[in-house]
Amino acid sequence: MNMVQIALRLLAVSALATAPNQATAKPAPAALVEIEGQTSGLKSTSTALALSLFGTAVPMTIWIAASAGKSGGPYENDARGLLFFGSLAVGPSLGHFYAGHPGHAFAGIGVRSLALVGLSGACQIWKVNGNSQISVAFPLALISLVVGLYDTVHDIATAPASARSHNAKVMAQRAVAVSLAPIGSAHAPGLRVDVLL
Secondary structure (H helix, E strand, O other): OOOHHHHHHHHHHHHHHHHOOOOOOOOHHHHHHOOOOOOOOOOOOOOOHHHHHHHHHHHHHHHHHHHHHOOOOOOOOHHHHHHHHHHHHHHHHHHHHHOOOOOHHHHHHHHHHHHHHHHHHHHHHHHHHHHHHHHHHHHHHHHHHHHHHHHHHHHHHHHHHHHHHHHHHHHHHHHHEEEEEEEEHHHEEEEEEEOOO
16 A cells, blocks of 8 residues: 555545544545546656657668669668658657657757768768778768767667656656644544645
8 A cells, every 4th residue: 555545544534533423424535536546747668669769760661661772872862861860860869859858869869960970971081082081981980880879779778768767757746745634623633635746
């Protein structure tokens, strides 16, 4: 039994004690009864994960299917380039937006966008200069790829933690205070339950 259930039962017992001639006690206020089932404002960890995972995987799969057998890179066609950029840059952040952490989401978008720019720059350096600039292009491409992939996996994996963090903040704002108080016209001893939702 949690604290709210105990408080509600004590409140009901004290109400019965103050009204011995009545056949039934007055029901507890509806707001107190509904506390246990109330979940407004809470975010689902599985939804946060699904948004980040599928927000990345689905557009990437569509991009791969649309690019199959076509010449040019991912930016050759505007629609394909937008899909590629969206799946890698924005997709992993969707769960963080859902969980109410836009700062984390925008930071991830920024890191992955820089990684994509670095990777594109490395490809362009190699394309224009050939092997003469491989000592610049290869490290830039490798660093951009590692940073981009790490941040993508990290943001997808931490989306449920963002939802849990949001839920903890919401639950911290809700408070239940129980105190002794006189009940009824006879001022019988009872409990007062104050709930902040």
